[in-house]
Amino acid sequence: MTEKHTSFKIVKYTSAYYNEWNGFIENSKNGTFLFHRDFMEYHKDRFEDFSLLVFKEDKLLAVLPANKLEQEIHSHQGLTYGGLILPKMVKFDTVIAVFAQLLKYLKGYGFETLVLKQIPSIYSKVFTEEIEFLMFILKAELIRKDTLSVIDLNNKLKISNNRLEGYKRGVKHNLIVKEEAGFELFWNNILVKNLQNRHKANPVHTLQEITLLKKHFPNNIRQFNVYNQDEIVAGTTIFESRFVVHSQYISGNADKNTLGSLDFLHYHLITEVFKDKKYFDFGTSNENNGLHINEGLQFWKEGFGARMLTQNFYRVPINNYQLLNNVFI
Template sequence: MEKYTVRKYQESDYLLWNDFIHQAKNATFLFHRDFMEYHSNRFEDFSLMVFSDDKLMAVLPANKKGKEVHSHQGLSYGGLVVKKTLRIKEYVSVFQSVLYFLNENGFNVLNLKMLPKIYNQTIAEEIDYVSFLAYAETYRSDVYLVIDNNEKYKPNRNRKRALTLAENLNIGVKEDGNYKDFWNSILTPNLENRFGVKPVHSLEEMEKLALLFPKNIKLYNAYQDNELKAGVVMFLTDTVAHFQYSSGGNDRTDTAALDILFDYIIRKYSDKKYVSFGSSSENNGRVLNEGLAYWKESFGARTSVQNFIRFQTKNYPELTI
């Protein structure tokens, strides 16, 4: 086994970590320490850093629960983040070093909620090979609906009809800073009434994150005569414009406010490689929300998959190549 040094992230690593994230080939702003630590009280951080001598080769945003380590559960995705020039043999050895370190420290399992491949800066599928070598288990797959901007944007007949309705009703869209009204009058009531849950982020957390990452987090609201009808919170990376939250008022079907919001975003971010509508599966991926999937597909979105992978740390010898 090649010699790499693995250790836990420390507060003194803040600048080194963030600088590495900016240069990695499979990272987004969610891996910046400021984003990871806004909810540090909810998770016991166990992020790892992998060095060759004094050179940082990879990082793993993570937290621990009992004898298991998870790619950070406060993030939408994770995995081993690596520098752009890392070769496949090095990647396998780095990952082996991570599993060995975890095994030596009493952890039996590493669970990874993988970064969807649409976020990669370049081809970066080494994890698929490592999963095969280590006999890892894909224990969950979520269906993501995504628009590929290499293809012509072509909403179907139903969406075109809805867009015409919204235009006739003078529904207008604008970039907004009015998180409070969207959170309190539309998003939170909808989630509570339909699913019995609250948004993952509180209003205060989202406002804080939007201030910390103004280029990456934006709110767009739809209004009719100054009355808020719908809103979307976008998470923006180099390759993807992602709908993090989207919700409309009780009359959203009658006004088609969400339709015109989605259409506006798709056109605005046509310079991105992809526009992600997020997950359309439930029950840990076992149930497809057919209605939601159809609505997204009616804009021209197609399926991409986010995998959840479980590694047994004792299998680290399998990564000797």
């Protein structure tokens, strides 16, 4: 590590850094609204925050959204993705130095491992795979690899006949798609019932939580419902970032195949509402900690032209930080 990178200051996040943190996320190369403190803190009672800021003199160089769990640091268990957030103009030597100092800092607190949940590449403004390379150097363990089904909206593949037939059934039944300001109908009439009946589970976000998040991020969190004769039959909750539209929740009632409601909805979103975005991310079809894929769900997503992107999860031995000292020759 070069001498010019030995004067970093690392601090734990407090509310005193609220504006500086959020401003950095807004202008970073791989940050999204999920890293805004108003999003991270809607469930702060569930996690012991251990987010870090890295400064050189008075300049903020990186942030790590993170939480503490016993002797491990996680990036962040309450978020879909995470990792080290960096400025657009950062160079590789600085990334190495920042990451080495972060690990050294965590070692000083007695932590043994850092669990990284990498942000998928489609969410970044510019290339940002420096950390993937550092995982190799640090001998990190790849503990999970999820798959995302993503449509490249600038290079769309043909929609399958199955999905087009579903869309046509929606047209035949005079289905209507509406963007709604509230989530009550979808949560109470469709989503919660389906998750309870099929998986004995609840949505990650309660109705109160998603409503609060919508208040904070009205342009990023959007609800689209499908109606048949004024009755809600399906819907999706969208998380929209600069380049990516992500279906956070997708659900329909028992008539979804007969009506073609979900096909009708997503055909409309892909070809009309979000046609000018770069990517449409259906999210993962993985189950059992990433080891298996729900075949029917994957088939449905691929019918719209989605193809596979992967998201890596690493366990980093913090004591290995010295391996970053001799990367350059």
